[in-house]
Amino acid sequence: MKKIGILLILFTLSLNISKLKAEDGYRLWLRYDLISNAQKLQEYRRSIQAWLIEGDSPTLSVAKNELQNGINGLLGQPISNVKTIQKDGIVVAATLGKSALLTQLNLNSRLEKLNLEGFLILNTTINQKKVIVIAGKEDIGVLYGVFHFLKLLQTHQNIEKLNIESSPKVKLRILNHWDNLDRTVERGYAGFSIWDWHKLPDYLDPRYTDYARANASIGINGTVLTNVNANALVLTPAYLEKVAALADLFRPYGIKVYLTARFSAPIEIGGLKTADPLDPQVQTWWKNKINEIYQYVPDFGGFVVKANSEGQPGPQNYQRSHADGANMLADALAPHNGVVMWRAFVYDNNVPDDRAKQAYNEFKPLDGTFRSNVLIQVKNGPIDFQPREPFHPLFGAMPKTPLMMEFQITQEYLGQATNLVYLATMWKECLESDTYAKGQGSTVAKVIDGTLHEYSMTSMAGVANIGNERNWTGHPFGQANWYAFGRLAWNHELTAAQIAEDWIRMTFSNDNNIIKTLQNMMLNSHETVVKHSTPLGLHHIMGAGHHYGPGPWVSRMSRADWTSVYYHRADSMGVGFNRTSSGSDALSQYFPEVQAKFGTLENCPEAFLLWFHHVNWDYKMKSGQTLWAALCHQYYQGVEEVRQMQKSWDALETKIDETRFAQVKALLKIQEKEAIWWRNSCVLYFQTFSKQAIPKGLEQPEKSLEYYQKLSFPYAPGIRPQW
Numbered sequence: 001m002k003k004i005g006i007l008l009i010l011f012t013l014s015l016n017i018s019k020l021k022a023e024d025g026y027r028l029w030l031r032y033d034l035i036s037n038a039q040k041l042q043e044y045r046r047s048i049q050a051w052l053i054e055g056d057s058p059t060l061s062v063a064k065n066e067l068q069n070g071i072n073g074l075l076g077q078p079i080s081n082v083k084t085i086q087k088d089g090i091v092v093a094a095t096l097g098k099s100a101l102l103t104q105l106n107l108n109s110r111l112e113k114l115n116l117e118g119f120l121i122l123n124t125t126i127n128q129k130k131v132i133v134i135a136g137k138e139d140i141g142v143l144y145g146v147f148h149f150l151k152l153l154q155t156h157q158n159i160e161k162l163n164i165e166s167s168p169k170v171k172l173r174i175l176n177h178w179d180n181l182d183r184t185v186e187r188g189y190a191g192f193s194i195w196d197w198h199k200l201p202d203y204l205d206p207r208y209t210d211y212a213r214a215n216a217s218i219g220i221n222g223t224v225l226t227n228v229n230a231n232a233l234v235l236t237p238a239y240l241e242k243v244a245a246l247a248d249l250f251r252p253y254g255i256k257v258y259l260t261a262r263f264s265a266p267i268e269i270g271g272l273k274t275a276d277p278l279d280p281q282v283q284t285w286w287k288n289k290i291n292e293i294y295q296y297v298p299d300f301g302g303f304v305v306k307a308n309s310e311g312q313p314g315p316q317n318y319q320r321s322h323a324d325g326a327n328m329l330a331d332a333l334a335p336h337n338g339v340v341m342w343r344a345f346v347y348d349n350n351v352p353d354d355r356a357k358q359a360y361n362e363f364k365p366l367d368g369t370f371r372s373n374v375l376i377q378v379k380n381g382p383i384d385f386q387p388r389e390p391f392h393p394l395f396g397a398m399p400k401t402p403l404m405m406e407f408q409i410t411q412e413y414l415g416q417a418t419n420l421v422y423l424a425t426m427w428k429e430c431l432e433s434d435t436y437a438k439g440q441g442s443t444v445a446k447v448i449d450g451t452l453h454e455y456s457m458t459s460m461a462g463v464a465n466i467g468n469e470r471n472w473t474g475h476p477f478g479q480a481n482w483y484a485f486g487r488l489a490w491n492h493e494l495t496a497a498q499i500a501e502d503w504i505r506m507t508f509s510n511d512n513n514i515i516k517t518l519q520n521m522m523l524n525s526h527e528t529v530v531k532h533s534t535p536l537g538l539h540h541i542m543g544a545g546h547h548y549g550p551g552p553w554v555s556r557m558s559r560a561d562w563t564s565v566y567y568h569r570a571d572s573m574g575v576g577f578n579r580t581s582s583g584s585d586a587l588s589q590y591f592p593e594v595q596a597k598f599g600t601l602e603n604c605p606e607a608f609l610l611w612f613h614h615v616n617w618d619y620k621m622k623s624g625q626t627l628w629a630a631l632c633h634q635y636y637q638g639v640e641e642v643r644q645m646q647k648s649w650d651a652l653e654t655k656i657d658e659t660r661f662a663q664v665k666a667l668l669k670i671q672e673k674e675a676i677w678w679r680n681s682c683v684l685y686f687q688t689f690s691k692q693a694i695p696k697g698l699e700q701p702e703k704s705l706e707y708y709q710k711l712s713f714p715y716a717p718g719i720r721p722q723w
């Protein structure tokens with residue numbers, strides 16, 4: 001008996017080890033492996049004996065599959081479905097209005113109060129039998145509820161006293177893919193596009209289904225398939241057929257398809273001479289085109305438009321406003337309930353004003369002039385997804401126009417796919433910023449979720465970091481950012497720590513030591529990358545074109561507002577961009593309380609110092625150090641923190657599967673190298689202005705400034721081909 005016991009233990013151990021080896025990251029956070037904790041497993045097996053899904057629809061059918069696969073895997077034994085409740089331990093999933101059981105349970109009025117996509121999960125009894133009910137207001141709510149329920153099991157939660165009510169705070173939760181039709185991905189660091197356009201519509205890569213499952217599991221309900229630097233060809237029948245195939249596949253998962261509209265499409269594929277939005281022929285062309293799209297995709301979501309920005313065509317080519325352009329498309333989309341997401345990421349080097357001011361200057365006067373199905377898509381900060389930016393001044397400034405958030409999940413400026421950087425902390429910093437638009441507490445989150453200005457439409461978009469690499473995101477921890485984006489779009493009140501914990505439990509392990517170690521690494525990782533690349537409010541000092549690594553010396557480009565010197569303004573006196581009233585006055589675009597916070601050297605948080613001020617090299621920081629010394633220390637500290645991460649990771653060697661352990665270890669080594677590269681380049685470069693020594697006790701850079709300046713990366717990934 002004893003022998004059999006030992007054999008069994010050995011067998012389970014060997015199973016575990018081989019399982020530890022087999023992780024290639026493909027399954028993301030949806031790994032339904034046998035629950036490792038024996039007590040939990042027993043508890044769950046007791047509480048879950050069978051399942052019953054009332055009703056039938058494509059969405060309920062994917063919910064069934066997920067529930068079945070999920071619990072079978074997690075519980076390690078097949079759980080069957082039943083048609084009636086005759087024993088304890090049945091998981092009942094049903095939709096409001098389609099279920100006699102929900103009516104019997106008196107849940108209808110509670111469900112009525114949820115948002116359209118909301119769900120309830122609770123323990124109760126039916127016919128004196130214990131059941132767990134997953135109820136959706138619509139079928140999609142059932143699917144979201146099923147994923148939530150599986151998450152409870154995956155993260156080893158108690159499932160005996162459940163009373164969960166969940167509704168998304170934001171309506172359109174969208175991934176923006178910057179994917180080109182040739183499968184290159186602008187700012188993509190995880191291989192090529194997952195959309196295999198050439199083989200669509202006939203070949204449906206199984207990855208599409210797993211993509212839809214992953215998104216549905218975190219509540220993402222829209223995908224923009226194509227790059228904002230748009231190609232009109234996607235609007236032609238040959239491509240619309242392919243788009244339709246994807247839309248059909250995604251529909252049961254509650255995911256709508258959107259496309260980017262190239263403003264000059266009427267000329268490029270329509271044969272017209274103009275794309276002037278006030279030209280009746282142009283209007284008719286778009287109307288017909290949009291009607292045609294809806295023939296292919298009856299629930300098409302709408303368009304994202306980048307216009308008059310970075311060389312993209314737009315209404316201003318015809319002396320028309322952004323509102324003229326957006327409204328023309330909105331009118332044609334309105335009969336089909338489609339929306340326009342018009343981007344506020346506009347700036348022009350011919351405009352002689354601080355780039356940080358231009359979006360506000362152009363859009364604020366247009367408040368209230370957009371159609372009701374137009375959202376203005378605003379990046380989190382006024383420049384461009386930098387490692388740290390203050391919130392965009394448009395938030396709070398357009399009460400009559402729904403503004404939506406655009407975050408960047410792909411780490412264009414945050415270490416790309418070689419650095420471990422968890423972005424939820426950065427996103428939370430932005431969402432929790434107070435705009436003071438209606439007094440204290442007018443946070444960016446409240447602008448975005450519509451509560452501050454009573455927006456009728458709300459949305460959050462994230463620029464995807466997904467590619468066709470086996471593990472989807474290149475860096476295994478890049479998955480956490482995809483995950484966190486979805487969770488925050490659903491509920492921005494979650495903390496970065498909570499989201500990280502869920503992700504770690506599902507992706508790695510429920511072992512406390514692993515959770516604590518990884519959570520700690522993740523929560524500090526954003527500050528770390530800021531320190532070793534753009535500390536104290538520095539920004540936009542990366543390498544030109546590919547944006548890989550440091551380039552504070554970049555000074556000659558086709559336009560000044562793409563250079564680094566435009567942003568750091570280093571000279572013999574000091575460094576930083578004076579955006580106060582004695583400088584570009586960008587600060588005046590914020591509400592007075594915010595101006596007061598950032599406006600003086602004394603008040604300005606040091607994290608934003610050089611964003612708003614040009615500061616003398618000898619300025620005394622709060623620590624008593626001079627600015628120059630503090631800057632150096634930040635860069636060196638950043639490198640140290642990467643080394644700390646390496647140590648933390650190494651300590652987990654026996655606990656993480658070999659493949660992921662080795663991969664992250666190697667990536668952290670690359671990150672250390674890159675952090676040193678950033679540090680040395682920036683310190684040596686800024687030293688040419690400060691003319692001061694690197695503070696004592698800090699190691700000297702091993703290479704010269706010229707060495708770093710000469711490094712070139714013509715084939716760095718994600719580069720924009722035409723730049």
Ligand code: BDP
Nearest residue numbers: 186187228229306345384720
């Ligand atoms: C910048 C990227 C560029 C994008 C642009 C955008 O470098 O490739 O086209 O943002 O958001 O950060 O339109």
